[in-house]
Amino acid sequence: MARPGEPAGRIRGRFMVPLRALLFWALVYSYCGLCACLELLKLLWSIGRRPGKTFQWVTRENPPACLNDPSLGTHCYVRIKDSGLRFHYVAAGERGKPLMLLLHGFPEFWYSWRHQLREFKSEYRVVALDLRGYGETDAPSHKENYKLDCLITDIKDILESLGYNKCVLIGHDWGGMIAWLVAICYPEMVTKLIVVNFPHPSVFTEYILQHPSQLIKSGYFFFFQMPWFPEFMFTINDFKVLKNLFTSQTTGIGRKGCRLTAEDIDAYLYIFSQPGALTGPINHYRNIFSCLPLQHHEVTMPTLLLWGEKDAFMEVEMAEITRIYVKNHFRLTILSEASHWLQQDQPDIVNKLIWTFLKEDVTRKRE
Numbered sequence: 001m002a003r004p005g006e007p008a009g010r011i012r013g014r015f016m017v018p019l020r021a022l023l024f025w026a027l028v029y030s031y032c033g034l035c036a037c038l039e040l041l042k043l044l045w046s047i048g049r050r051p052g053k054t055f056q057w058v059t060r061e062n063p064p065a066c067l068n069d070p071s072l073g074t075h076c077y078v079r080i081k082d083s084g085l086r087f088h089y090v091a092a093g094e095r096g097k098p099l100m101l102l103l104h105g106f107p108e109f110w111y112s113w114r115h116q117l118r119e120f121k122s123e124y125r126v127v128a129l130d131l132r133g134y135g136e137t138d139a140p141s142h143k144e145n146y147k148l149d150c151l152i153t154d155i156k157d158i159l160e161s162l163g164y165n166k167c168v169l170i171g172h173d174w175g176g177m178i179a180w181l182v183a184i185c186y187p188e189m190v191t192k193l194i195v196v197n198f199p200h201p202s203v204f205t206e207y208i209l210q211h212p213s214q215l216i217k218s219g220y221f222f223f224f225q226m227p228w229f230p231e232f233m234f235t236i237n238d239f240k241v242l243k244n245l246f247t248s249q250t251t252g253i254g255r256k257g258c259r260l261t262a263e264d265i266d267a268y269l270y271i272f273s274q275p276g277a278l279t280g281p282i283n284h285y286r287n288i289f290s291c292l293p294l295q296h297h298e299v300t301m302p303t304l305l306l307w308g309e310k311d312a313f314m315e316v317e318m319a320e321i322t323r324i325y326v327k328n329h330f331r332l333t334i335l336s337e338a339s340h341w342l343q344q345d346q347p348d349i350v351n352k353l354i355w356t357f358l359k360e361d362v363t364r365k366r367e
Contacts, residue, residue: 218313
């Protein structure tokens with residue numbers, strides 16, 4: 001109820017905030033329902049075409065040899081005191097060297113950084129992490145345990161548990177989102193930030209609401225709000241969706257890229273075919289809409305953003321807009337023939353670009 005003498009503009013402002021929140025959540029749940037209907041149609045189509053194979057999937061019992069390749073590094077574990085969670089990571093390079101911390105995307109795990117583990121171990125202690133809920137890292141059962149605050153704190157705690165107070169932080173896809181947020185919340189811990197195919201979170205939030213094309217490409221963010229159904233859809237036809245993400249013409253690595261081998265695909269199938277292995281990763285997305293928009297935005301350390309122009313999930317226009325949030329040296333490189341899976345698609349080029357950025361003068365500021 002309006003107070004006597006209260007300006008009309010202030011009255012409108014008081015009502016606009018809850019109205020915007022109502023419209024936002026109406027959009028979220030409406031689009032969630034639409035995405036669920038589309039996935040249900042896909043399921044019915046699959047049942048109609050291959051009724052016997054739709055509900056067949058196999059849990060891979062033994063890891064492929066590539067997951068234990070000694071050239072990639074050593075499998076290690078660290079338990080975080082405050083959360084009690086045990087994290088798995090693969091480390092390459094001598095202890096005591098500067099730390100390079102690698103954060104994977106979805107649906108990936110530490111192995112997506114295999115080319116970088118080999119490349120940078122000569123000058124860095126390279127650590128490729130399994131994020132909370134992924135692979136051999138502990139997976140809390142409740143979705144509330146996957147809020148962005150928890151994921152950000154994980155990286156801070158892991159850094160300290162490894163005996164470091166700063167690192168070169170590299171993230172891809174969802175790991176890129178976490179990397180941006182760590183850089184914003186704990187700038188003193190990040191000497192240089194490198195993000196692969198994910199814009200600044202504020203850019204993503206604003207862009208998706210203004211561009212229906214990106215809203216469609218990000219439909220999985222909304223679909224993943226549903227319980228159990230997204231996990232089920234990944235398992236049908238023996239994890240066909242998972243295979244297609246990396247190999248299909250629309251979403252996979254292109255003809256000119258470094259395509260995944262059969263053994264690489266087996267590695268992904270081994271990890272995600274384990275009982276309950278998809279719930280933790282998808283839970284990362286089930287809190288996203290309650291955590292955005294951000295209160296703090298600015299990134300203050302030198303930043304490199306790498307982008308595959310053929311990304312089927314992220315529109316390239318967001319990459320350039322990201323520049324306005326970096327209050328330091330910012331370098332953007334767009335690879336015209338590369339896919340969303342950039343560090344696996346074009347590893348030689350990506351590694352060269354990272355080396356160049358790492359060797360640049362750290363004191364240079366953006367004009």
